[in-house]
Amino acid sequence: MTQFLEVIFGGIAQAAAYSIIAVGLSLVYGTARTLNFAHGALYTTGAYISWILTVGYLGLPLWLAVLVLIPILFGIGVAIETLMLRPLRGGKNWRVTAMMVTLGLAFVLDNANLILFGAVAKPMPAFIEGTVSIFGVTVSAYRVAVLIIALIIVALLEVFLNRTRFGWAVRAVAQDIQGARQVGIDVNRIFAFTFGLSVVLTGMAGLLLSPIFLISPQGGWEPFLKAFVIVVLGGLGSTRGAIAAAFFLGMVEAMVVYQLGASWTMPVWLVTLLLVLMIRPQGLLGKGQSEAAG
């Protein structure tokens, strides 16, 4: 029983990190109506950059590494949005082209990472060692830290979106691009900002999860898919929904892995995705998204 509880707790901690990736994906999809296929590759890239900053080359302390990492990730995101997505927007068939560009970018990043860092997964030491005992269940202190940090990040994001003027502007764009433009919001600036923020979020998740999963060039696809399932189940643009969905799915995954083994992870997420989409075929946007944005 205690072993089972340990597995469940591990699942929850991972899921909390997944929810950060999911919120990042949903921010971009919600505002710019772009499904960013490179989100997973950016997660891996974030992990590699933090590896360079810490144990790999520079040996920076964690707090300094995070301070350096955030502007780098934000810059990458803004660059992708302004250089690669903005020129396509509004063109013929742009939703297909935008998806293909991000898919192309994902392969560019994956292969660049493969060339730069090699196919062998890079280990990342846990930033906190030791174990903690909660209600008689022993869990690694690192997983507890991941859970807490992830919750703090999501809470900060919630405050930003609901309490600041800029956050309102982001939400306004998410609800109605035309309307937002009419009240004088610079829509392109919001797109660039949310993309930057989304890369920061996924990159930070990369940093948080790398001590658990190791860093490998193609390791981003699984978190990407999981993040999407979370977004669909939790509701687009709802950070609280994402947290709830992530916890639920994280527990399902932990139980499946516990019962059947790790090789069932992807098939189980696929089935979950299928079930979620069958229950809510429009996703959670409700209205005819393809018509409205196309």
Place this chain on the structure above:
Amino acid sequence: MTQSDATMTAQAGGRRLLAGTSAPLYWAAVGVLALAGMLITDSYVQHVLILCFLWCMVAAAWDLTLGYAGIFNYAQIALFAAGAYATAMLTLKFGVPPVAAIIAATAITAVLGLAIALPCLRLQGEYVALFTFAIHLAMPPLIQLAKGLGTGGTMGLMGVPPIKFFGLTFGPLNKIGWYYLALTAAAISVYVIYYVVLRSRTGRAFVALRDSANFARSLGINEFKYKLLAFVLSALVTGFAGALYAHYTSVVTPKILGNEFILLAIVMLAIGGIGRFPGAVLGAFVVTILNELLRDAGTYRLLILGILVVLTLLLLPQGLASIWERVSRRKHKARTKLKE
């Protein structure tokens, strides 16, 4: 896109979107390739062209769903792999003769396409993209899990037997035989997709649905029926290509589902242009040959291909086909000016 635009596309769609090449010109091009087959003696060149023909089928079938029917289908390589695995397992595990196995594999892939399309068509836009891509991502672990059924796991299946009919054996060394076999298969598949299906009422319905789904629906076009048809037909051709590929290379491994093949297919559509015949088919030739030329680049090859996708989509969003159109539009403009 406004409604009058959509009407125009719906009416002129078949003609305008396919204006690139007329049927006699198409068969002339096939004839030239057939003649070229007699002149080419270098087995490597033959090999590259055989790959081109097989990729033409994959690219054309993908163009049908992604480009013309507007279904964000990213399970294309998964379906290709399904065709390859089906024929390999049928011949190796059940001893089915290759020709029967290819027919069965094509049918199996079409049914699989149906099974993927049914849930997909209830979904909208990007959700389709994600669901189909999830199928692609889930396939390697599924192949591993189904090792007991004879999928060969990570090692794959070796020694897929050569095709035999009319006393001819199409082994891996019979390059000239394969050249004509692949050319025939590709020529017929591409013809059926672009000239038969897309020029019919069905094809116009695809384009109308893609460009203005609500308006097309209001005209009484059954969206579900047409999209299902597009998906199944595309899966059928893809499965056929996959099955041929398995017999040609005689090896089927999960590497098919790796980065390379899906990237190649994306570059083909990106370079050629989506939904503009002969874009995808030309893209298949250009990219297959380019991929061979890049063999020496080693690990950099996939990086270069990826950069190529991004750059073509940014600089030439409609692909090579758009250059053609731009030139013909300029000619047209010049002509109307002269008339004035």
